[in-house]
Amino acid sequence: xxxxxxxxxxxxxxxxxxxxxxxxxxPAELLAGFSAQAGAAPSPDRGQQLFTTRxxxxxxxxxxxxxxxxxxxxxxxxxxxxxAMAPAFNPxxxxxxxxxxxxxxxxxxxxxxRECSAAEKADVLSWLLTLKP
Amino acid sequence: xxxxxxxxxxVLGLIVGLGLAHAVLADDxxxxxxxxxxxxxxxxxxxxxxxxxxxxxxxxxWQRVMGNLSHHYGxxxxxxxxxxxxxxxxxxxNAGTYKRVREEPPEDRITRSxxxxxxxxxxxxxxxxxxxxxxxxxxxxCHAQADQGDFNERNVRIPR
Numbered sequence: 001x002x003x004x005x006x007x008x009x010x011x012x013x014x015x016x017x018x019x020x021x022x023x024x025x026x027p028a029e030l031l032a033g034f035s036a037q038a039g040a041a042p043s044p045d046r047g048q049q050l051f052t053t054r055x056x057x058x059x060x061x062x063x064x065x066x067x068x069x070x071x072x073x074x075x076x077x078x079x080x081x082x083x084a085m086a087p088a089f090n091p092x093x094x095x096x097x098x099x100x101x102x103x104x105x106x107x108x109x110x111x112x113x114r115e116c117s118a119a120e121k122a123d124v125l126s127w128l129l130t131l132k133p
Numbered sequence: 134x135x136x137x138x139x140x141x142x143x144v145l146g147l148i149v150g151l152g153l154a155h156a157v158l159a160d161d162x163x164x165x166x167x168x169x170x171x172x173x174x175x176x177x178x179x180x181x182x183x184x185x186x187x188x189x190x191x192x193x194x195w196q197r198v199m200g201n202l203s204h205h206y207g208x209x210x211x212x213x214x215x216x217x218x219x220x221x222x223x224x225x226x227n228a229g230t231y232k233r234v235r236e237e238p239p240e241d242r243i244t245r246s247x248x249x250x251x252x253x254x255x256x257x258x259x260x261x262x263x264x265x266x267x268x269x270x271x272x273x274x275c276h277a278q279a280d281q282g283d284f285n286e287r288n289v290r291i292p293r
Binding site: 075077078079080082102105106107109110 | 180181182183203206207208209210211212213265266267268270271273274
C-alpha cells in the first residue's frame with residue numbers, strides 16, 4: 001500500500017467510526033433530547049395512553065408492538081415478528097438516533113396521521129423506560 | 134465406445150441439461166435464482182416483511198414500489214433518499230426478467246402474479262385466514278426458510 005492509500009484508508013476508517021459514534025446513543029440520552037426539545041417533563045402515563053389507544057385510525061402502536069411491549073410483537077399486516085420495544089427487554093432499542101427518528105416518523109404517520117411532536121416522543125419513550133423485568 | 138456414440142451422448146446430455154436449466158430458471162418467481170441480499174434491503178425492507186426475492190417482480194413494478202414508499206400498501210415505509218436510491222438500483226438490477234415474471238402484476242403485488250396464484254391454488258381458502266397466516270404476504274407462515282430465499286415446495290408446512 002502506498003502512503004496516499006494508507007492516508008485514505010485511515011481517513012475512511014476515522015469517518016466511519018465518527019459516523020457510528022454520532023449515531024449511537026442511549027435511551028436516556030434520546031429521552032433527554034426529546035424532553036429538551038419539548039421544553040417540558042415527559043409523562044409516562046400520557047405515553048402509555050398514546051401507545052395503547054387508537055388515534056382515529058386503524059392501528060395503534062400496540063396493534064403491532066403489543067399492549068405491553070415487553071415481548072415480541074407482530075406486524076398487523078404481514079405477521080412478521082417485531083422485537084420487544086421496551087429497552088429493558090431489548091437492548092438494541094433506542095440506541096440509534098437516526099433509526100429512532102425514522103420509525104417515529106413513519107409509525108406516527110400510520111397511527112396518528114402526522115409526525116409526532118417531541119413531547120409525544122418523550123412521553124412514549126419515558127413510559128417504555130418504566131417497563132422493567 | 135465409438136466416436137460417433139460419444140458425440141451423440143454429448144449432444145443428448147447437452148439437450149437434457151439445457152432443458153433442466155430452462156425448467157429451473159424460466160418457470161416462475163418461486164424458482165428465481167437466489168441472489169445475496171443487499172444489506173440495506175435486508176435491514177430496511179425485511180424489518181416489516183420477508184425479504185421478498187427481487188426476482189419475483191419485474192423492474193417496472195419495483196420502480197413504482199420504490200417511488201411511493203410513503204404509501205406502501207397501507208403504511209408509511211419512507212426512507213432517506215440515499216438508502217432508497219441504493220435499494221432501488223439493486224432491485225432493478227436483480228428484478229425478474231424471465232417469462233412469467235415479466236408481467237407486471239396488479240398493484241405490483243407478488244401475490245397477485247398469475248404464477249403465484251397458480252402455485253398456491255391448492256392451498257385451502259381457510260388456511261389463508263388462520264391467525265398465524267393472516268395474509269398471503271406472510272410467506273414465512275408456511276415457507277419456513279423464506280427469509281433465506283428458499284421457497285422450495287419440500288419445505289412447505291401449512292399450519293393447522
